[in-house]
Amino acid sequence: MIKKLTTLLLLLSLTVLWSCETDQVDEQQLENQAVFMSQIQEYCGHAYKGETEFITLGDGDHVLQDPELIMVLDEAACSEDEIRIPFYVDDDRSRTWILSMREHGLHLAHDHRYPDGTEHDDNMYGGWADAEGDETVQYFPADEPTIADRASRSINRWSVKIKPEEDQYIYSLYLSEELAYRAVFDLSEPYPTDI
Secondary structure, eight states: OHHHHHHHHHHHHHHHHHHHHHHHHHHHHHHHHHHHHHHHHTTTTEEEEEEEEEEOSTTSOOTTSSOOEEEEEOGGGBOSSEEEEEEEETTEEEEEEEEEEETTEEEEEEEEBOTTSOBOSSOSEEEEOOTTOOSSEEEEEBOHHHHHHOGGGGGEEEEEEEEGGGTEEEEEEEETTEEEEEEEEETTSOBOTTO
16 A cells, blocks of 8 residues: 555656756747747837748749738837738738737638639648747648648748848748758848738
8 A cells, every 4th residue: 555655656756846947948939939929029110021031832933932022010010919910022012920829829820812802712831839939930840720721831930030230031941850941031121011
């Protein structure tokens, strides 16, 4: 009986210690994510031009191959808990990245619209930030709703990187851990948000 009680107490102690360690990791991740968001918020109030730096999507004629790219960080779309970033591809203004801090951490969603403003059939896909990110970069593996909507996206992992020292914002898509797309935006030359 004493041996069983000792074993039970040992298991209970290990569970409590593991739980505390997990909470500490979670708290650090949340802190990193909050700092990451605040660094992006520093650039709110302006639009920024970018370019496709790398792409293996399509057969050389993908819409993201060589367009003019603009991201808009409108002051009205930046709050402590959410940043909505319209992403223009030439004249196509149907895309918005949404970074939002929620109870369980940072989430990235892709909002796609038809020209009349209604939601695209394939909309709001994305994922939760994983444990690999830090204050300057966050990684978002496809979440369950995204995979349920389109199973092929189970291999998707997006990343967003902010490099204040180099005035760069970098958006990337990985497929099965291989880089498939990267867009780099120049934060050193702000433009009016009505660009």
